[in-house]
Amino acid sequence: MTQVQRVQNHMAEETVDVLIIGSGHSGGMAAKVLTEKGISCLMLNAGPIADARKDTELKPAYALPFRGFKQPGQLPHVFQSNEFNANTWVDEQEVPYTYDPQKPYNWVRVRLFGGRSLFWSRQSFRLSDYEFKGKSHDGFGDDWPISLADLDPYYSRVEAIFRVRGRAEGLPQYPDGNFVPDDSPWTGCMQRFIAAGKQAGVPVCKARSSMGVDGLASSVNLLLPDAFATGKLKAIPNVVVRELSADKNTGLVNEVHFVDRLSRREMSVRARVVVLAAGTLESTRLLLNSKLANYSGVMGHYLIDQVYGPGIVCSVPEARDGKATPELMGGNALVPRFRNINTKEKNFIRGYALNVSSSTRPMDPRNFAAYGEDLQKKLDSYSGSGFSTSIMAEVLAHYEHQVSIDKSVVDAWGIPVLHIDTKYTDNEFNMARDAVDTSVALAEAAGFEVLSKNYEPNPPGYSIHELGTCRMGDNPKTSVLNKWSQSHDIKNLFVVDGSSFVSSGWQNPTMTIVALAMRASEYLAEQMRQRSV
Amino acid sequence: MTPLVPDVVAQTNAHFFTDQQMTTLRRLSEILLPPLNGYPGATTAGTPEFLDFLIGVSPLDRQQMYQSGLDRLNTEAKQHFGVTFAEIQPTQADQLLRPWLKTWMADHPPTEPYAHFINIAHSDIRTATINSQAWSEADNAAGQHEPDVGLFWFPIEPDIYRENPAPACRPTPQKRHS
Numbered sequence: 001m002t003q004v005q006r007v008q009n010h011m012a013e014e015t016v017d018v019l020i021i022g023s024g025h026s027g028g029m030a031a032k033v034l035t036e037k038g039i040s041c042l043m044l045n046a047g048p049i050a051d052a053r054k055d056t057e058l059k060p061a062y063a064l065p066f067r068g069f070k071q072p073g074q075l076p077h078v079f080q081s082n083e084f085n086a087n088t089w090v091d092e093q094e095v096p097y098t099y100d101p102q103k104p105y106n107w108v109r110v111r112l113f114g115g116r117s118l119f120w121s122r123q124s125f126r127l128s129d130y131e132f133k134g135k136s137h138d139g140f141g142d143d144w145p146i147s148l149a150d151l152d153p154y155y156s157r158v159e160a161i162f163r164v165r166g167r168a169e170g171l172p173q174y175p176d177g178n179f180v181p182d183d184s185p186w187t188g189c190m191q192r193f194i195a196a197g198k199q200a201g202v203p204v205c206k207a208r209s210s211m212g213v214d215g216l217a218s219s220v221n222l223l224l225p226d227a228f229a230t231g232k233l234k235a236i237p238n239v240v241v242r243e244l245s246a247d248k249n250t251g252l253v254n255e256v257h258f259v260d261r262l263s264r265r266e267m268s269v270r271a272r273v274v275v276l277a278a279g280t281l282e283s284t285r286l287l288l289n290s291k292l293a294n295y296s297g298v299m300g301h302y303l304i305d306q307v308y309g310p311g312i313v314c315s316v317p318e319a320r321d322g323k324a325t326p327e328l329m330g331g332n333a334l335v336p337r338f339r340n341i342n343t344k345e346k347n348f349i350r351g352y353a354l355n356v357s358s359s360t361r362p363m364d365p366r367n368f369a370a371y372g373e374d375l376q377k378k379l380d381s382y383s384g385s386g387f388s389t390s391i392m393a394e395v396l397a398h399y400e401h402q403v404s405i406d407k408s409v410v411d412a413w414g415i416p417v418l419h420i421d422t423k424y425t426d427n428e429f430n431m432a433r434d435a436v437d438t439s440v441a442l443a444e445a446a447g448f449e450v451l452s453k454n455y456e457p458n459p460p461g462y463s464i465h466e467l468g469t470c471r472m473g474d475n476p477k478t479s480v481l482n483k484w485s486q487s488h489d490i491k492n493l494f495v496v497d498g499s500s501f502v503s504s505g506w507q508n509p510t511m512t513i514v515a516l517a518m519r520a521s522e523y524l525a526e527q528m529r530q531r532s533v
Numbered sequence: 534m535t536p537l538v539p540d541v542v543a544q545t546n547a548h549f550f551t552d553q554q555m556t557t558l559r560r561l562s563e564i565l566l567p568p569l570n571g572y573p574g575a576t577t578a579g580t581p582e583f584l585d586f587l588i589g590v591s592p593l594d595r596q597q598m599y600q601s602g603l604d605r606l607n608t609e610a611k612q613h614f615g616v617t618f619a620e621i622q623p624t625q626a627d628q629l630l631r632p633w634l635k636t637w638m639a640d641h642p643p644t645e646p647y648a649h650f651i652n653i654a655h656s657d658i659r660t661a662t663i664n665s666q667a668w669s670e671a672d673n674a675a676g677q678h679e680p681d682v683g684l685f686w687f688p689i690e691p692d693i694y695r696e697n698p699a700p701a702c703r704p705t706p707q708k709r710h711s
Contacts, residue, residue, distance in 0.1 A: 048690040059685040061664035063538050067583060068664045068683075069657075072591035079640050084683040094692065112689065238690065262693055313638065369634035371565045371655060412692065452636040 016042040019271035024115030026497040026517040027277030028219030031227035033521035043235040047111030077106040106461035114220040125507035145483035154515035166208035174336035188328040196445035207334040243290040280499040284469040304504040309458035310432040311390030314448040324384030332357040348430040352393035359386040367451040389439040467501035485520035545582035549589030556619035578665035602650030
């Protein structure tokens with residue numbers, strides 16, 4: 001046998017210890033934890049590595065082909081896209097999905113190395129036991145198999161890595177954490193809103209946000225460098241995983257089949273353990289296409305996200321006509337869920353939060369039913385006086401809200417796509433109405449002029465917080481994963497992204513996703529040390 | 534070499550809307566965003582011709598919204614004032630437009646079809662004008678030293694086998710408007 005043949009045979013037979021699919025927050029945390037425990041990992045990512053130094057340029061809108069308008073027909077379901085950032089999102093024609101036109105869904109994806117962790121909003125909250133034990137509180141749905149106490153130590157460690165800035169508020173529905181203290185003063189307009197909130201029994205608190213490092217709070221700068229530094233992580237970009245296969249005798253996952261994104265070359269690699277971190281719906285899509293880990297029959301079901309869109313825009317009269325000052329205007333706040341905590345609402349269960357912000361920038365012209373010179377006068381007068389609220393609301397988990405494989409449509413690599421079947425219910429619409437009406441009442445009590453309001457939720461999926469479809473639970477008949485994010489059916493398969501969620505809560509799920517990924521990875525490492533997996 | 538955008542020296546030739554729709558759009562643009570405070574109006578910024586290009590390559594529903602909206606504006610002008618919309622006086626135009634103007638928030642324009650057109654067209658006319666070369670020059674002249682720029686992402690390792698989809702509507706270069 002020649003040297004080349006020996007090397008080729010070795011490469012063909014090589015089995016990686018842990019194969020991680022996905023490089024976002026959850027995959028990044030899995031890689032960091034496992035490699036720091038001495039476990040060799042191979043990470044696969046569907047997209048390329050982005051480098052802002054070579055892949056971006058500052059340009060004026062007039063120099064773009066469509067003057068800043070989105071290229072017509074491109075990314076119709078990504079409302080967050082514009083001509084500047086269009087090339088960062090997964091193209092809907094390359095990786096399509098299907099849905100009933102009566103039930104639109106906005107599936108928003110990023111396949112660049114680091115995934116959506118490159119661009120997220122940084123809002124950083126813990127779930128409370130009102131979310132973990134929602135059923136115990138109001139009888140709907142199912143409780144998570146874990147509680148805040150189980151995740152508390154992991155939240156604290158994650159908050160330290162991400163450098164979450166916040167203020168302790170002492171509210172059980174807004175659990176305090178391991179914060180970089182936020183001692184910033186309130187501006188005048190915020191103090192007025194807080195006072196109005198106090199009168200109405202609505203808490204108005206400091207928001208919480210990940211500061212990260214050097215302006216980035218991503219997998220690529222906070223998590224993956226530690227993993228690479230161990231020398232135990234190898235990462236391959238531009239490979240699209242087609243399916244997993246399992247050993248016929250043991251039922252364990254043993255091989256991952258993928259296609260090179262650019263060349264279309266089909267390849268595979270064997271693995272002792274697979275950690276899925278491709279993002280909620282991509283992980284579920286992969287498992288459904290592989291026909292694995294669904295003994296319960298609930299895989300794909302209980303799709304949830306969060307209601308975004310409803311809110312109001314106001315003006316602070318004292319800040320008009322050039323009178324805005326940094327003492328009066330600016331800043332932001334967070335109204336955590338206050339409904340259905342100590343009270344019981346008539347027409348909805350669970351609750352919502354409000355993002356509150358004040359701006360010293362010019363107002364959006366759509367806040368005035370005016371045009372031409374009349375509009376310009378209003379814009380000049382109102383500039384710097386803006387104050388707004390917007391909702392983040394829990395979406396109830398229903399079995400019927402689901403994803404499945406649409407075998408009649410394939411993506412650019414021939415992989416069958418997802419069919420998404422969900423819609424908001426009365427609970428979500430009633431919550432949205434309450435959020436807007438409450439916002440109006442507080443704003444008016446604070447002496448603000450309400451200019452615009454929107455009661456209508458954005459389409460499901462807009463929040464980019466899709467969760468569930470591989471939910472965790474103690475009962476293998478009604479859940480896909482156990483409380484360690486491990487498949488009930490296949491012991492060497494873990495799913496560490498948002499697909500494990502049982503309920504959505506109102507909170508940005510990132511801190512919870514990363515904490516769960518940390519916890520699951522430490523459990524996996526210990527199982528591997530004991531040779532149980 | 535200092536690259537220029539073509540708008541510095543060239544005009545856009547409109548091909549999509551009919552002659553009547555184009556003159557309606559030009560008058561609508563003049564009325565909704567005239568020159569103000571040293572800044573160009575929509576027609577100086579080439580907005581009607583740019584929108585003809587943009588809508589001409591847009592999906593069918595957007596094209597139909599614009600075409601039926603412009604047609605209706607013209608019909609109402611003739612019905613109420615006996616002139617085409619292109620010939621209408623500002624006070625007359627105000628009577629036709631003001632009842633349909635609404636306040637609205639991002640991604641939630643009015644849903645009634647004609648209100649949808651009036652408000653979307655207003656927003657599009659403003660965007661196309663404010664994002665124009667002419668507006669940027671006015672910003673510079675007004676002493677706005679911070680250029681209004683954004684971070685543009687180039688395609689990153691684009692798929693070499695990608696089949697480009699056909700545009701929603703192919704422009705017809707043989708049709709010229711005056």
